[in-house]
Amino acid sequence: MNDTSEKEAPDVNRQLAQRLRDARSERGWSLDRTAQETGVSKAMLGQIERGKSSPTVATLWKIATGFRCSLSSFLAPPPASGPAIFRNADAVRARPASDPMLVAPLFPFEPRVGFEWLELTLAPGYTRESEPHAPGVVEHIVVIENSMEVLIEGEWHRLQAGDAVRFAADRPHGYRNSSDEPALCHNLIHYPAMHGQDISPAGA
Amino acid sequence: MNDTSEKEAPDVNRQLAQRLRDARSERGWSLDRTAQETGVSKAMLGQIERGKSSPTVATLWKIATGFRCSLSSFLAPPPASGPAIFRNADAVRARPASDPMLVAPLFPFEPRVGFEWLELTLAPGYTRESEPHAPGVVEHIVVIENSMEVLIEGEWHRLQAGDAVRFAADRPHGYRNSSDEPALCHNLIHYPAMHGQDISPAGA
DNA sequence: TAATTTTGTACGTTATAGCGCACAAACCAA
C-alpha cells in the first residue's frame, strides 16, 4: 500500500540513536549514569543507541526528561532550515464527517512557526458555531472567493473576497455562508508558544 | 531516585492521543482510512487515540508521514490571549517604489504571532530575485489566482492556484510571473522568536 | 603482572506494542 512507510523508517531510529549518543557523550555520562538520570534501563539505552530498538514515546519522554531537554529535540533534525515543502490544496482537501465543509490542511501545525494553515470551503447555507479554543489562540480568516460571515464577540461580520480578520479564538466564534455560492477562505490558527518548562542547569 | 519519570508519563500519551484525534477529524478520515494512509493498523490507531497504548517512534513516524506532517507536531504540546482586526486587501494594496508589484500587508508584523502576511500581485513578466533574510526566517507562498514560479535552492518551481510551498528564506530565493495574466498570491513571512529551540548541552 | 573498577554488550524473562480478525452499534437504502 503505502511505500513511504518503509523508506525512511529506519532513518528516524538512526537519527534518534545519534542524538542520544551525542547528548550522552556531551555530558560525559555513562550508560549507568544515564539509566539513573532517566529511569530507563541501561540495556535499553544501549540498544537505542545502536539502532536496535525503537523506543515508545513514553520511554522517549523519560529520556528527554532525564536529559532536561524537549522531546522533539531528539526527533527533529534541528539543523537550521529544512527542505522546502510543497503543498496542493486539491490534494489534501477532505470533508470531515461532522461537517458539510471541505478542509484542506495547507500547512499542518508545526511547533517552529506555531500555527496551522487551513483552506476551508463553505457550502451554501453552511453555518457552524465553534467552541472556544485554548487561551491565547488567535485565528485569521482571509476570504479568497465569494463571501461569508464570521461571528466574533456575538456579532456576525460579512467578509468579501480580499477581506481578512484577526480575532481571539479563545471565546465562542463561528462561520457561515448565507449566499448561494460556495465560499473559499483561508484559516490560520496560531497557538501561543508553550515551551515554558524544562531547561535548568544540571546543578541539582 | 528519580521519581519524576512517572509523574507526567501518561500525560504525553494523552497529548498525543488528542493531537491524533484532531488531525484525523480535521481531515474527516476514519480509522480505516487512516490505517491505509499511515500503514498502521486501525486497532493500534484506536488504542493510541484512547491513550491505551504508547507507540514507538517508528510507528509514530509512520503516522506523521501518513498525515504528511512532522514528527514533533504530534508531541509538541497543542499549547497552552485584543479586539478583532479587520483588513481589506483592496484598501491596503500599494505599489512599492522599487518594484512593479502590488503589495498588500494583510497583517503587518506582530511579535505575538511572529509573522507578517502579505498579498502580492505579480504583473505579467515580473521577476525578482530576493536576498536572503535573517537566519531562521521561513516563507510561505500560497497561490490564489493564476500561476507563478518560485526560486528555491537554485531551482524554479511552477505553482498553480491552490499550490503552496514553505521554504527557508535565509538563502537566495525569488519570484516571477512568466505568464500573461497577473498572478495573485499570499506571502507569509515567519521570523524566529528568541525561544528558538532549546536543547542546552551546557556541559560542552 | 594480577586485582579492582568501569565500560558497554549479550542473554533470558516479562510486559506490551502491533497485527489480523471478528464483533456490536450506528448509518443508509430499500
Added chain:
DNA sequence: TTGGTTTGTGCGCTATAACGTACAAAATTA
C-alpha cells in the same frame, strides 16, 4: 422493519520493547 455498509472497539496471537542480570573488554589501581 430488513439487509448491507461503515463506524469504532474487543480478543487472541506474534513481534518486540524493556527489564534485571551476567558477562567480556578496557581502564585504573597496586
